[in-house]
Amino acid sequence: MSDTPLVSVVVPTYDRPDRLRRALESVAAQTYPNVELVVVDDCSPTPLEPVVERVDLGGLHGVTYLRNEENRGGSATRNRGIRAATGEYVAFLDDDDEWKPTKLTRQVETFAASDDDVGLVYVGTELRRDGHPVNTVVHSLRGWVTEDLLRGASISEYSGVLVRADVFDTVGFPDERFPSWQDREWFVRLSTSYAFEACEEPLVVRHLDGDDRVTKNYETKRDVTYPLFVETFRPLAVEYGVERPFEAAMTGKMGRTAVQHGYYADARRFLGRSLRLDPTDLEGYLFLATALGGRYTYAPARRGRQFLHRVVGL
Structure with a gap:
């Protein structure tokens, strides 16, 4: 591997031209010098190729625009981008997020300093509302983290991770059956074969304004995602001896989401x-x-949670 291995950035997108432009501009602004971009349009009502063409991406190694002939959903769209990627590393960027300029540089540096069994490096997230920072979420979970994930621990979302391209040969692609918790599903599978490493800096920016992500569809999460996730990973939880904590964590996540909505x-x-x-x-x-x-x-639960995080350290 060279000192500057090629990083493929996969951006699935659907009908959000202004947000897509902002996301692509953050890719173009990366300090890391060897990046290819793969944009996959999930059959937006108006094709988004003109948006890609209007962003100055001349400093990138290459730019590929793909368009689904029918709407296929987030995982299928992301997977198409993965298959088109040619880099030694693959990063993901949701079209309503953006990156700070050093994101990829810091992750590639972390990979270079890590053991060979590391397959994923993740960073933290800065949350913004109306353009202003309101919170940061930075995790420090590292190593062999399967049990932690089964117990409900989090690392990041897709926009925060960089993976070695060969992990897909080992653990497969994200499961297209999942309409939500797509990242969590794949991270659990990935963790059974690879160690994780953390870069404890908030280098992803997530905008909370008009947050209409698929994860907001509560009833689909309740009726499809939650039972499918439990069915899929209960045997693994039994294997690790954490079936009870696993079920507590998953039902707890659903309960919090139900309150929110x-x-x-x-x-x-x-x-x-x-x-x-x-x-x-x-x-x-x-x-x-x-x-x-x-x-x-x-809001009462949110304020109480903030108090616990601040005073108790939860």
Whole structure:
């Protein structure tokens, strides 16, 4: 591998030209010198190739624009981009996120300093609203992290990771059956074969304005993603001896999401089961209290969670 291996950046996109332009500009602004870009348009009503052409991408190694003939969803669109990538590393960027200029440089440097068993390097995220930073999320989980992920730990979203291209030969591609939790599903599988490394800097920018991501579709997550995820990974949780913590974590995540979207009956059901499985989850009690109170906002739970993070360190 050369000192500056080629990094392929895969950007799946659908009908968000202004956000796509911002994302592509952040790729063009990377300090890392050897980058190819693969944009896959998931059959937007108006093709987005003109948006790609209007961004100055002349400093990149190459630019590929692909367009699905029909809408296929996030995972299938991302997978098409992966198959078109030619780099030694592959990075992902959602079209409503952007990167800080040193993101790829720091990740390639981290790979170079890591052991050969590392297959994924991730960075932290800066959250912005109306263009202003409101929070940062930086995790430090590293090494062989399968058990941690099964217990509900997080690392990053797709936009924050860089992987070796050969990992797809070992663990396969993201599972196209999942309409949400697509990144979590693939990260768990990847973690069974590769160690993870963290770059503890918030080098992804996620914009919260008009956040209409597929993960916002609560009913699909409840009826499709959640049962499929539990069915898929319960055997692995049993193998690692963490079946009970795994179920507590997944039902807890669903309960928090239900509170966020005002599905309070669901929230009480999910959080009640989660807390029976793990009565030490202090944050879960805050969300359950919000659901029991019947307020049509999850702001009380959010404020309580911020307090726990600040004072207790959860």
